[in-house]
Amino acid sequence: MVLNFTKNYTIPILPKRRDNLNKFSTYIMLTNQNNQLTLQWKHQPSLQRNLKLYEDKHPEFSNLFFHDDKGIDIVNFWRKVASDESQLIADWEPSNKIQLAYEHLASYFEEKCYWAAKDLCKERNANSWEEYLCIARLLVYNPLKLKEILVKYNSESANIDTYITNIITKHIKYSAEVNRFSRWRLLYKKSDKELIEALKVFGIIEPEISLIIFARKYFKQVYLINKVKNPNRTIGKKWIAPEEEDFSKSAQCYNVEKVLSTAPHEVFANFTKVTAKQIQDWMEICIKALESYPISIIPKFSLDAFQSEFEVRSELQTPEIEWEKISSSEDIREQGFLANQANSILSEQLQSMKLDERRILLLYYGFRLNQKQLADRLGINQSTISRYLTKSTIKLLEAIARISQPQQWVKGYVIRWLESEYHAPVHSDLIQAALVSAIKKLVKEEREILQLYYGERMDKIKIASQLGVSLNEIAIRLTQTKNNLQEKLIQEINIWMKEYLEKWLGNYYKSLLKIVLKNEAKSGNKELKLEEKIFLVEIYTQNQLS
Known part of the structure; x- marks a missing residue:
């Protein structure tokens, strides 16, 4: 998926939300259609379920839900829920009712973010509405900041809409003037899990997600050294925009590391070397995805522990091993x-x-x-x-x-998988995960011929020419490599069966003990x-x- 991020400073129109259900359970989604950014409202299922729950169980809320007051009464309802942390939780209420209250409020304030960013761009004749919008959303989706803002609200001096809009406008101005906000900090700080979630919602699929995550790993390392930790940078400008040199260096690291067995399978299977422009485009996609998806910008810290929005955390993440991720998941x-x-x-x-x-x-x-x-x-x-x-x-x-009976079906399975899913295996499928692990245990020459034949879809004549061997030798190598892969897959299955048995026995006897001891306790x-x-x-x- 290739997106064109050439700036177009015509600010997209924000569609209207029809009713209170939408006003308190949707968020702004930026999409790219024919190289034009557009806005649409996306539903948050958890917020929709919570609204329906209160509509069914809370008579006062149910009455408010259908008032023709543009949602102000419901805003005040959730404001009271969010502010009163000592209140009792009814049997039917969710345990995270306060968190959900802040998210309902943030959903409602999305429109205020849009209009504040748009009006400020017109006032300043600026071309930064996307950045302004993200600054505003980072504010309202931060429950600690939003709590602080709502505590200071005085209903006698202004209505809530006007008050929040003024706060957002001032915050955007301040953040822009002192360079507190950086799109590159947003990209750098988010975890792989959050980024993957945001990319999926943004419409990116495998194998590109794996390529992007791998690219960001090396971009972060280069950006850390060249910009964040650079002793020559101007004080206060820690998260400045990267330059061509940073993307070029990231691409060099990517291309060197992609051929190693430690690289994700999807990265190795993609034979094409990446360029600085590709790395830059991928990083822009990441930023757009993170800016668009509220969950990815909600801070993960307690309401009771006020921390700085811009606190520096660990600089580098330890790379994860694919099989460890598979084998640690009980669901899988x-x-x-x-x-x-x-x-x-x-x-x-x-x-x-x-x-x-x-x-x-x-x-x-x-x-x-x-x-x-x-x-x-x-x-x-x-x-x-x-x-x-x-x-x-x-x-x-x-x-x-x-x-x-793996001996009976492995051969056919391996051939079908190589032909159809070599580029983007489904890691939640146990056998495909085992195949990825098995491929990594092949020798370099075996991995290379699989990559050329199944990854690049090169015919045997071209492979023979590139490797400088006879056509007959290529056929022999392919056959031997597939046979080796089948053997290693069976070995992986045997390893899995042993792990499965250990887990099964532990769970079996744990359940047995639980039943017996529960009966005795009764x-x-x-x-x-x-x-x-x-x-x-x-x-x-x-x-x-x-």
Whole structure:
């Protein structure tokens, strides 16, 4: 997705919002249509649900909701909710009712941000309305700042709309004059998670999202050294605009690092070298996405701890490893080719084991005793405990292997994936995530030929010419590489099955303990010794088997 960010200083028209539901649950979205910026209202589902909840449960609010007062009474309602932090929360109210109240107010004040920015641009004959709009929105979406503003409001001196508009106008003027606001600080400070969310809402999809995130990583490093930490910069101008040299250096770093195995798969699969112009365009897309999406500009700190909007936090982030992200997600762990059958098969296999085997698994996974503690408790040596655990887990792993039968389907799956999804794998799909991990374990020459054939879609004749080998050699290399990839995928699946089994056993026995101890608590037995707990769980499991 390529967007043209050539400045056009005709300020887009802001559409009107129809009713109170829209006035308190939508935010301004900047979009690019035919190289023209346009504005539209986007719904926040969480705010819509909250409005509907109060309409159903709160009679006073329900009456206000349909008043023809342009929303002023509802503004005052949410202002009272937000300001009274000591109030009791009704059973039906959300636990974050104060936070939601501030977000409803910020949604309503979006229009004031637009008009203040637009009027100020006309007054000053300036070409900065987008920057002014972002400054204003950063203010109203900061609950700490908004709280401070609302506390000082006096209803006798002005209505809330006029008061907020004046505050926003003054804030824009001050921020612009002392250079407190910087689009580049906004880009630099946001986490990858927030940026990815904003990019998705902005309409960017994979694999471009991964390319942009990777590019920002190196842009941030260059920008930090050349601008933020530059001892020659003017005091007070920490977040100045980058120059051509900064983008060029970022592109150099990107192109050097993209071929390494540590680079995200989507980056490696994109063979084209990036230019300084591409890095600059990507960073502009990031800024537009962040400016457009309110969640991405809401500060993540407590209402009770007032912190500076411009406090400097950690300068560099530690890069994440793709497989660690996959393997740490419990939701993803429950997906994939085993999810539908594994639970019942493993339960049956567990129940068919001998009593001694089940007891060791119970103590090891349920009560978290280590092997030495198990040996002491059962009066046998530690090596015997280890053999018991290994034997039991092998039985369970064989049961999973019978379900998955990877040898039968891996070959066809790998070929289909290379042809259709090599550029942008779905990381939430377990097998595709395992394939990405497997590709990273191939040698450089194998990764290169996959990149040329499936990434660049080059035919075998061109690849042979580029690599200086015969056409027959290319065919042989491709076949060998696909075979190696299939083998490494099976290895990854085996690793996953072991991890899956460890997690499954832990969750299985945790649930078992919870059921038994909950039943005992109901009967009045609250304090139980370890031996008593073990005895009760064993009795329970035997009853389940009989």
